[in-house]
Amino acid sequence: MxxxxxxxxxxxxxxxxxxxxxxxxxxxxxxxxxxxxxxxxxxxxxxxxxxxxxxxxxxxxxxxxxxxxxxxxxxxxxxxxxxxxxxxxxxxxxxxxxxxxxxxxxxxxxxxxxxxxxxxxxxxxIYLFGRIIPSLSLVLSMTLRFIPKFRQQMELVVEARRSIGRDISEGSLLQRVGSAITVLSIMITWSLENAIDTADSMKSRGYGLKGRSAFSIYRxxxxxxxxxxxxxxxxxxxxxxxxxxxxxxxxxxxxxxxxxxxxxxxxxxxxxxxxxxxxxxxxxxxxxxxxxxxxx
Amino acid sequence: MKKTLSILLILSIAVLACSCDGSFGGASLQEAIEIPADGIIEARILSQIRNENAIAVFMGTSEEISYEWTIFGSDIQEVKDVNLSVDIRERKGQEVIVQLSQEEAFGFSALLSVYLADKWEYQGATGYEADKPVLSVSLTGSKNSILNMSLDGTVSTIAIRGDELPQASSVVETESGREETPPSDIENDPYLSAAQEGDEHLYTNGKDKYLTDPVPEGKPKPVEPEHQEVNAQTSLSCTFSIECATILNQLDQLDSDKLDLVPSDGVIFPETTVTFYEGESVFDVLQRVCRENKIHMEASWTPIYNSAYVEGISNLYEFDCGSLSGWMYRVNGWYPNYGCSRYQLRDGDVVQWRYTCDLGKDIDGGYAIGG
Known part of the structure; x- marks a missing residue:
């Protein structure tokens, strides 16, 4: 329904x-x-x-x-x-x-x-709060979006590493831990970069500036x-x-x-x-x- | 159209809100009432107190001394006009004579609190009628003493005298023995503290490792629960009581949900002789007494003081009657400066658990909190 x-x-x-x-x-x-x-x-x-x-x-x-x-x-x-x-x-x-x-x-x-x-x-x-509290609403919506996005990206990284034979379920305990740490480090780098990218992209579009209008389909x-x-x-x-x-x-x-x-x-x-x-x-x-x- | 609709809505909300009275049917505290000049409280007022299950406070003064009656609606059995005016005379801080105007029974028992002008240095007090002890009086109050007694009008003239120190027989023996024998004997007595502490107590900054200030000379030293040796063969006895008269002096401070829990005479567990096994601590006995008498009690183990901390008895918890309130214990007239799990009881000790609303100052125990 x-x-x-x-x-x-x-x-x-x-x-x-x-x-x-x-x-x-x-x-x-x-x-x-x-x-x-x-x-x-x-x-x-x-x-x-x-x-x-x-x-x-x-x-x-x-x-x-x-x-x-x-x-x-x-x-x-x-x-x-x-x-x-x-x-x-x-x-x-x-x-x-x-x-x-x-x-x-x-x-x-x-x-x-x-x-x-x-x-x-x-x-x-963003439509509701973009005008009143632009930075906070962007941060909030980015954070809310972050967790599902992070999971998707992690799956991608793990898949890619599996295809080159560096799966987190392979090797000795030490190797597996090392592999997991590598994945984590990749993910942290990615998420920081992604956040900066998003922020830069929003800034270049004039997000939060005075007089900037935003398209919305809500009536x-x-x-x-x-x-x-x-x-x-x-x-x-x-x-x-x-x-x-x-x-x-x-x-x-x-x-x-x-x-x-x-x-x-x-x-x-x-x-x-x-x-x-x-x-x-x-x-x-x-x-x-x-x-x-x-x-x- | 819209305006009339919204006005109608607001009106209907107001009507609905007014038809809800915000009580759960439990006891409620009424605003204090001044006792009229003739002292007569009409039956109408009493029946109202009874029907509303209210707690009412009647205030009056007799010359310089003010007094308060605290009446619980749930206690009122018979409704009639009563005369609550009281004539109070104090004889040089030695004795207080309370003369009720009412000459027959009230039909209920009520708590009379007499606010003395000065401080009484007694542990407790007793009311006498023609030199016969008839009731026990609880002494509270921080700066000046308050005498709290439960009266039902059958006794109309009461002389109140301060009690001497409640003394445990065994302590009397050792203390009297101390005066006669050289002080080295006390140091050998593992129970009592002496001027010089033994080596087993590591004092830093004057405190032991559980942050306890030096125990006054002649008072029992703490016995750590891990060194406790209970000898189930030897049964000893002590006097045990739990009371909360201080709450009755300031019911307005009490969490209103808890009004039902306060006994109208302030006594949760009356003075009773209980048996215990040699080596048991005050906490052990409290736990057993509460369990056997179906009194609720909650305590939590506090490692830094190496003792249990009593949070609440009979659902009356710390902080329920102001931010300085909680439970304290007194043994033979002394509030120990260490936890109740570390106080080893001796035969004949008098243990009192008392509720304070002012860090012990209102029950003569301010010193135990330390500084």
Missing amino acids: KDRFTHYHPLVNFFYFSLVIGFTMVLNHPLSQGISLLCASIYGIQAEGKKAVLFCLKWCLPMVLLTAFINPAFNHEGLTILLYLPTGNPLTLESILYGISSGAMIATVMLWFLNFQRVITSDKF FEDRDEIALAFLGFCGLFLSVGIVASAFGFRYFPDIRYMELNAVTLFFQFVYLILCALPIVLNAVEEKKWNYIHSKM
Whole structure:
């Protein structure tokens, strides 16, 4: 399925992600965390399919399990003592649940960033911030691009060296280490040179100079205005909810939370709408497309 | 159209926000209330405190001495008008007479804190009714002493006198023995510290290798946990208690999530005689007492002091009541200047774990922190 949300104006995309990632990091109510995690993974699966599922299993699940184990090993606060650890400190229910919660939060933020880097491509990023903070946005987009590029280049170098019989998996341990160091040194030289090349190239094109215009294919349409207004409203509404502690939930010293009534549930519902916005947009567009298609 | 819509939206947000009250239903601290001239607190106010599960502080003065009542809503069993005014007279720093105006039971127990004008040099205090000890009084306060006692109104006239040093029988023996025998004997006693330190303690800049200043003469020397020899055959006994009255003097500083955890009389574990095995340290006993009595306790091993550091007891942690707060221990009236894993207990010792909100100054232990 095509991701329609990417075709919205970059400002809408960026605003959406900053809101969602921000609220994901702030809200620790299990219901809101569940909403965010679910929406992030559904959106990822909707747009990327198998890759997102793999990402979940490979990174997010271990993350949750890891923090669920690590947190109670160092944090012993909480009223419900389950048993005593060999160190003599208590193992508490609250610290385990808090570990799961913070693990889920990190996993959710990772998933949102998976979506972020797909939607906000480096050209969108440069478009948004090229004028305001030219050097920083160039450095950022170069850095974000650097890791995949580095990997590709490294594969090339390793291939080339294999073809002349200097594979990193051949020879004695010492030879292999030497070979790996050579590859590393080649890569460092390449990346430094590449960075300078890019910077020089951008400079020669007058990047960041006053009065320089940049081509972009983005148009701010009516739907972007509506989307932006909607996001602004959600952001304001949820911020008020946080101030009024409608999402209130605490783990220590014992678990206490705002009881779920119509008001608090409504705040959660608004959060659900905010998180699910791209999923809904994609589904609606898909339906529309199918409808037009069937009439033809 | 757009304007009216946005105004409507903002209004709806405001209405929703107001319908959420920001509490989890736990205890909350109310602003301090001045006790009226006649001292009568109406039943209406008490029932409000009870219904809101609030903690209320009532302030009053008796001539020059000010006092505070701290009432926990969860303690209130019976609601009626009570007279909280108190007449307090101090007799030359020797004795404080507290005279309640209320002549019958309050229907709840409340903490009375009396702010004296000067500093009492006592380890603790006891309240007497007609020369019979009726309640124990906790002494806190940095510059001037605060007497904290839990009252329920059944005793209306209390004379408070400072306790003499709690003394462990074995220490008394050795100390009295010291006066009679030549000082070389103390040096032979591996337990007590003498003016000259033995060779086994490597002092640099006056400190030992675990950064401990010289132990005052006549006080027990630290026994390193790795040299600890527990003799499970010999059972000894000591008096053990855990209290946090200092928190009750400044509940406004306390992390509001922890208000529920503070006992209304400040006593987490009342003075109890506990048995231990010869050679065990204060920390060993604390750990066992907490475990047996289902009291939460967290400690971490600190290699540079070669001792466990008690971070929190009963979920009340260091820094929970201001940045200078934490747990300290006192044995026989002395706050040791080394960790609790290095303090080897002797038969009859009196161990107190106390919470401080001011680096020990409010519980007469400022010296143990060192400088």
